[in-house]
Amino acid sequence: MxxxxxxxxxxxxxxxxxxxxxxxxxxxxxxxxxxxxxxxxxxxxxxxxxxxxxxxxxxxxxxxxxxxxxxxxxxxxxxxxxxxxxxxxxxxxxxxxxxxxxxxxxxxxxxxxxxxxxxxxxxxxxxxxxxxxxxxxxxxxxxxxKCDVPMMHFAVYGYEGEADKHYARKRDVVKFLTAGTFSKIKGQDVLAAAIRMLPDEYMKKAEFSFCGNEAAVDEEVYTSVCELEKDYNNVHMLHQLTRQQTISCMEDADCLIVPSRIEPLSAVAIEMMMTGGTVLCTDVCGIAYYVEDGENGYVTSSDDPQRLAESIIRVIDDYDNWEHIGKIGHQTYMKHFSREAVEPDIVRIVEKYMNLSKRIIFIKGKLETLDYFIDQLADSADKLGIEYYIINTGIPESYGEALEEYVKLGRCAVFMINQIGLLLSENGQNYWKERNIPVYDLIVDHPYNYADALECPPADINVIVIDRNHEKFIRKYYPEIRNIYFMPDGGNEAEGRMQYKDRPIDILYVGDCQLSTPFIEIPDMSDKGMEMYSTVYNILLQKPGLSIEETMELYFEAKGGYTKEQVKQYILNYGFIISDNVRRYYKLKTMHALESTGASIVIYGKGWDARDEAWQPNVSINARISSEECNRMLGKAKIGLNCMPWFKDGCSERVFNIMLNGAVCLTDTSKYLLERFEHGNELVFYNLEDMEKMKQNVCWLLENPNAASQIAQAGYEAAIRNDTWLCRMGEIAKMMGKMR
CATH class of the missing domain: 3.40.50.2000 (Glycogen Phosphorylase B;)
Structure with a gap:
């Protein structure tokens, strides 16, 4: 809690x-x-x-x-x-x-x-x-x-005696106790009048004690009890007692009388049941809802001295039944008012409503795509009623006094993407660390691109990754990072998407094609690393289901003689080169296969024109467009192509953008996607090793628009339920809610 x-x-x-x-x-x-x-x-x-x-x-x-x-x-x-x-x-x-x-x-x-x-x-x-x-x-x-509200009982505890000894006790004089503030509400005057009505033979069998808060008493009620004490030797005024003293008196008494005119529950009645004693309460008492007259206690009419006197006589006459009533009354206490029964419910209710979410500080201002993600999360935070503040790195005023005033409100956490804003400092100290503000960093690329901060975290960093292999990578090489969460990016539905049958674009791809990157010489390897590059690259062409780091680790393990730290450094410094070349190879291979179908293909992104041969007329290469425009274009396409950024157990936002904008998602596989979706139901998978099958599936989709439309609709319904940025904002809020 x-x-x-x-x-x-x-x-x-x-x-x-x-x-x-x-x-x-x-x-x-x-x-x-x-x-x-x-x-x-x-x-x-x-x-x-x-x-x-x-x-x-x-x-x-x-x-x-x-x-x-x-x-x-x-x-x-x-x-x-x-x-x-x-x-x-x-x-x-x-x-x-x-x-x-x-x-x-x-x-x-x-x-x-x-x-x-x-x-x-x-x-x-x-x-x-x-x-x-x-x-x-x-x-x-x-x-x-005329409205229904739930109940929240309170727990009563503090008795260390043995209830079974209490309700099994037998003696000649019945000891009655009444505890409560001396007031009309508590009704001690009614009890005083009832006692005066008791026949002499019953007065001889009874003893009455009164205790209660005397700080603010009703003089008429208080006087009625004081005069009763003067007139009868078996009536005792105990005055104001501590709770423990009151419970000791209950332990000594046989029956607690609650003569209240108004009593929403009666804590003292519950305490008496806790000790194993008998309770006589009026019918207006809340505890009366739990008392079956003559079974686990006694119930009488309120504000009626004659009926109360008759009930006292009944209690005295019911001598042989006390043990049963005390036992069942104690069971009632255990079931409804004991700590074991009540406290878990109180904790559940409190935790249900506690707003443990943070006030979020979002950071943007470096890259259009990442800014778009932040804007979607901020819009989602609005819908969820989550407070937030946005730092724009391009607007210095946004991280000046206004930020400081927001931080003073307390309960803040900062959310950033790819460590943008992590090194914000003041007077040479990390701003977030100095103010004990937890950092949530969504890394949407491979973690090896952000090694320095993972190695020596400048603040309390909680890392969010979009591939489960990335989580394993961080846990293996960066033990300083304690909290790592897996969460794919979300998708967004743009306005104005067209009916499936009216869409003019057969296949759309929005994204860059990596350029060929020369292998950089590795100084501490005899052949400058060329054999490592060649081997790892060719393994990945043969087994595209492997990740970059996994394949490099296998290579160095086979070679032998390399420490864990050395392998990590090779992955950090040279893994991206292999990744760029492998990704370019498969993107061009995929696009070449689609090109041969004759379908109309529209591409927005850099690097596609750097191909040895010219593209066929059915392929249109265009410059990059904004994230919002990408989604609008997906609303005009029958098929949206996704080429996974070599994430083998995760997913990028492109899959969900395609689904949410009504196109059929055509994507290569990852372990995560295979767990989430069924081929031919919500999307269509293709195998990097079987381009011919992919071509057949694409042709079938274009030749069967009704069936393709059904797949697109199923994909939309799946993504709108689970994969919007609104869904992701909810997940982030839960992450933050688990942190102090």
Missing amino acids: NGRILFITHQLSRTGAPIVLLDMIKLCKRERADIDVITMMDGELGEQLHNMGIDYKIMERFYPEKERLLSEWSRYNLVVANTIVTYEVIHVLNGSKIPVIWWLHEGRQYFEYFASVIPHFGTIGSNIHTYAVSPYVKSVIKDIY
Whole structure:
């Protein structure tokens, strides 16, 4: 449960709702949440918070400072507002991006009293998650506001005795206990009147003790109990006790009486069940929903001294049934209110709503394609309600004071592509490291192009790769990188795509063709590395399913005598040369095969005109276009060609762009794509070693437009569900949510 939680309560008195909130605070602290507390009124529980290392603030009003509080509280992952009295907190946060749990403990009279100031539960903002503490509170909200809210019980614990000894105990005098603030609501005056109605023979069999908060009492109620104590030797005023003292009294008592006129649940009744004792409660108590009269406790009418007196007589007469009732009552406690039953639910609810996502700082400004990716992610962040800030490396003002102000809001993470912005510094120190801001770096090329920062990370880097072989490569050679995630690029659907049957382009390819790269001499090899180049290059032509690094590793392993570090350096310094030449070979081979079909082929990209022979008239070579224009052109093509950038267990964005713009995706294979898609269903695979089969498939697609259209539609449906930039932004948010 990593994250920051703000708990807001109406008071810190040693009464029901503040006590159970304190227990929730303890639980969240045990689960490693950072806790802050605001109370509207100080009280005895403040000392316990200080002992836990939690400072708290006192604020009586919230709404007059709405704008300031919205800004300050935005650093929290969750706000928990306790009781209906914190309604101003709900008005402040209603409709904001800050998730709130509003935990309600009150009876009907409170809802009626606050009716003019609390928000309507049926129209409350989606960020406000209301929970009732009991079925009683739930039913009140349902009755008044005609809306259903879920329940969140509190756990009751702190008894170290043996419940079975309690409910098995037998003695001549029945000890009754009543615990609660002396007030009309708690109904001690009703109990005092009921005791006076008891026949003498039953008074001789009973003993009554009262305890409760005396800081703010109802004088009439308090006096009725004090006078009762004066008149009867078997009535005792225990005054205000600590919780542990109260539980000790429960352990000594046989039955707890809860005579309340209003009682949404009754923590003391649950505590009595915890110890194995018997409970007699009024029918307005929330606990009454869990008590079957005469089976696991006793239920009587509220605000009726005569019925309460009759129920007390019944308890005394039911002597032989106490053990059964105490045992079943304890089982009720274990099932509904024990830590084992309740705390996992509280943790689940809190984690469900905690906004653990970061405020994201995106960086762009170097390359058009990568800027396009960032723009798509930022647009997706908007749709997901994720806050973000964009640094444009071409606009110095974007990483000045405005950035610093955004960082001060807290909970930031930076997202970049290919390490653009990683080395941002201030006063000679890495900007991200100095501010403890985690970096998420999407590497869309082979990691060997970014070796320096992987070797000695200048900040807390979390690397995202688009090929699972790249993840293995980093784990093998760069142990300093602890967090590595696999996530292919996303795709984007452009506006204005044409109906399949109307598309004028048979085959479209958008991308460059690598130029032939001369083999660079390797000084520490006797033949300057020519044999290594030739061997690895030819192996890849024979076995195109192998990756560059895998093939080079196999070569040096066969040769023997090379350390892991030496092999790594050869891959870093010379692997790209082999990659460029192999990729050019297969791109030209693929395009030559397609050229021979006579289909109309349109290419946008560099390097294609550097071919020994001229292209046939059916092939149109054009200059590079923007990423957005590439997608628009895909919306005019029947078939979109993808030549994998030698990723053997991953995928680039081109596959999903083709699918999302309604063309049939024709692509060479990778392990990842073969796991995701079925040939002839969502796309069409081709084998680099069987160009003739590829030609046959292309001709079939062009001759069968209805079938081809169905493949294109299936591809679109698959990609729109799982492979848009919106999907990828969701994955990134989850990655960031796992980090502190």
